[in-house]
Amino acid sequence: MNDNIKKTTPNGWTIENNGWALQDFEEQAAASSGKVKVATVWLDGCSGCHMSFLDIDEKIIGLADLIEIVYSPLVDIKQFPGGVDVTLVEGAVSSDEDEEKIHEIRNGTNLLISFGDCAVTANVPAMRNQFKVDDVLTRAYVENATFNQQIPRFGVPRLLKKARPVHEIVNVDLFLPGCPPPSDAIYYVLGELLEGRIPDPKGKTRFGA
Numbered sequence: 378m379n380d381n382i383k384k385t386t387p388n389g390w391t392i393e394n395n396g397w398a399l400q401d402f403e404e405q406a407a408a409s410s411g412k413v414k415v416a417t418v419w420l421d422g423c424s425g426c427h428m429s430f431l432d433i434d435e436k437i438i439g440l441a442d443l444i445e446i447v448y449s450p451l452v453d454i455k456q457f458p459g460g461v462d463v464t465l466v467e468g469a470v471s472s473d474e475d476e477e478k479i480h481e482i483r484n485g486t487n488l489l490i491s492f493g494d495c496a497v498t499a500n501v502p503a504m505r506n507q508f509k510v511d512d513v514l515t516r517a518y519v520e521n522a523t524f525n526q527q528i529p530r531f532g533v534p535r536l537l538k539k540a541r542p543v544h545e546i547v548n549v550d551l552f553l554p555g556c557p558p559p560s561d562a563i564y565y566v567l568g569e570l571l572e573g574r575i576p577d578p579k580g581k582t583r584f585g586a
């Protein structure tokens with residue numbers, strides 16, 4: 378995005394992109410729901426980034442006073458709601474289901490964070506990108522299978538030709554690299570946003586951390 382773009386989202390939040398300045402984040406949260414609505418999403422990843430989120434340990438109790446988890450593999454809510462303030466997306470976009478989901482998430486989210494190296498670069502899921510999809514499936518479900526060798530064709534999402542990072546499909550507001558990002562870095566990013574500051578994760582995490 379260009380510098381100094383200011384946008385107001387449907388739920389009344391304002392983002393000013395002069396280095397990702399969130400204006401009056403706390404005030405706007407209070408005005409809208411009392412708590413910041415946070416979602417976490419698991420696309421093509423190993424769940425390690427979510428495990429790192431849980432490694433925040435007892436500090437999660439303090440966060441729980443300020444945020445409401447409205448959608449996540451960590452809570453039992455099946456439908457992504459609209460009007461989410463912050464969504465952390467783990468994993469690459471690898472299937473038609475992932476692609477459909479990330480558009481829905483982008484449309485329903487104010488600030489979207491690419492959460493972990495698989496989301497940021499496609500990382501491990503992209504290791505298959507040099508092969509044809511059918512060859513990958515044959516390797517996994519026929520050549521490496523002991524029983525019931527067959528490629529699943531029904532009831533499973535169709536793989537895209539290549540696993541892709543999230544920002545190649547939709548706009549991403551903040552990148553939080555790491556495999557997984559350390560829990561301290563996740564806590565730092567959420568804490569800075571809650572204080573109305575723009576997190577700068579450099580120095581807190583790195584690719585492959």
Ligand code: SF4
Binds near residue numbers: 467493500501
């Ligand atoms: S970035 Fe690392 S920990 Fe996170 S989903 Fe990918 S492989 Fe797993």
